[in-house]
Amino acid sequence: MPHPDAADLVLTDVLFALSDPARLELACRLTEGPLEVAACHPVGGEIPKSTLSHHLKTLREAGVIRNKPYGRQRQVSLRRDDLEARFPGLLAAVLSPALTQASPPR
Amino acid sequence: MPHPDAADLVLTDVLFALSDPARLELACRLTEGPLEVAACHPVGGEIPKSTLSHHLKTLREAGVIRNKPYGRQRQVSLRRDDLEARFPGLLAAVLSPALTQASPPR
DNA sequence: CGAACTGTTCAACTATTATCGAACCATGAG
DNA sequence: CTCATGGTTCGATAATAGTTGAACAGTTCG
Numbered sequence: 001m002p003h004p005d006a007a008d009l010v011l012t013d014v015l016f017a018l019s020d021p022a023r024l025e026l027a028c029r030l031t032e033g034p035l036e037v038a039a040c041h042p043v044g045g046e047i048p049k050s051t052l053s054h055h056l057k058t059l060r061e062a063g064v065i066r067n068k069p070y071g072r073q074r075q076v077s078l079r080r081d082d083l084e085a086r087f088p089g090l091l092a093a094v095l096s097p098a099l100t101q102a103s104p105p106r
Numbered sequence: 107m108p109h110p111d112a113a114d115l116v117l118t119d120v121l122f123a124l125s126d127p128a129r130l131e132l133a134c135r136l137t138e139g140p141l142e143v144a145a146c147h148p149v150g151g152e153i154p155k156s157t158l159s160h161h162l163k164t165l166r167e168a169g170v171i172r173n174k175p176y177g178r179q180r181q182v183s184l185r186r187d188d189l190e191a192r193f194p195g196l197l198a199a200v201l202s203p204a205l206t207q208a209s210p211p212r
Numbered sequence: 213c214g215a216a217c218t219g220t221t222c223a224a225c226t227a228t229t230a231t232c233g234a235a236c237c238a239t240g241a242g
Numbered sequence: 243c244t245c246a247t248g249g250t251t252c253g254a255t256a257a258t259a260g261t262t263g264a265a266c267a268g269t270t271c272g
Contacts (some may be wrong), residue, residue: 001250011203012125019122020230037249048232053250058229072239073248087203093195097117107220126260143219154262159220164259178269179218 001060001067006082009063014087017062018094022047023055027064027078028098034077036070107166107173112188115169120193123168124200128153129161133170133184134204140183142176 004010018024022042029035040056041047056076059065066077083091110116124130128148135141146162147153162182165171172183189197 011200011207012127012130015121015130015200016125019118019125021118024118024121049249050233050251051231054230054232057250069238071248072241074250087199089195089199090203093193093199094117094121097193097196101117155219156221156263157261160260160262163220175268177218180220 003060003066004063006063006079006085009082009086011087013062014064014083014090017059017064020055020058023059023064024094024098025102026055027059028095028102030065030076030078031080031095031099034075036073037067037076038073040076109166109172110169112169112185112191115188115192117193119168120170120189120196123165123170126161126164129165129170130200130204131208132161133165134201134208136171136182136184137186137201137205140181142179143173143182144179146182 018027025042026040029040037052037056040052056065056067060067063079063082066079068075068077078091080091124133131148132146135146143158143162146158162171162173166173169185169188172185174181174183184197186197
């Protein structure tokens with residue numbers, strides 16, 4: 001299961017991966033810590049496994065997340081350091097408005 | 107020719123608009139100042155007018171650029187202040203790596 | 213007015229992306 | 243080994259995005 005090197009991250013690929021509401025929302029939740037794939041379903045409700053897996057693949061191939069075996073499941077985590085090294089400030093700038101938008105208004 | 111209000115800018119739309127290499131490169135050039143549409147062609151070479159107009163539409167509808175009549179042509183400009191107000195730091199985080207990537211490597 | 217100039221819109225086509233069921237693969241438990 | 247569990251991959255279809263020529267619209271100049 002291939003992950004791009006930190007130095008090879010492509011900005012347009014990262015932006016594209018985060019330009020989908022479901023993927024952006026997941027990236028936000030991953031700032032809290034790693035999740036198993038089963039916990040990566042959108043907040044609204046369950047989606048088919050294959051659809052979820054496709055979104056994870058998009059994020060992984062762009063270098064936004066890491067997806068590694070973890071016992072009989074897999075652990076999904078945000079590649080914070082790699083993203084910060086390659087695109088300083090980007091993650092904060094993208095996720096902070098998304099987080100405030102997600103939190104309950106008032 | 108509709109432009110979204112600054113308060114209505116949608117993050118995923120902005121990210122999507124900037125996730126295309128040609129559009130991202132144009133956004134970079136617009137940091138230098140406004141351009142006429144004819145000057146918005148990608149650096150590599152000319153593209154059909156209708157294709158260029160389509161990319162400008164994508165950027166405009168996302169709220170990244172403003173496109174206003176200017177004599178017999180149109181002036182294209184970056185909506186820096188509006189973007190900064192809605193998504194602080196985003197533009198800098200996105201364009202600074204793109205700018206260094208564009209400048210001659212050494 | 214009428215022609216030239218600058219861009220946008222339209223319509224058709226192509227290409228990429230999303231969605232989802234079914235088949236498949238690996239791991240751990242019995 | 244066998245079976246259940248947790249996820250990925252495959253293949254087909256639907257939806258969205260990109261590309262482009264041609265037609266159209268606004269502005270300026272003669």
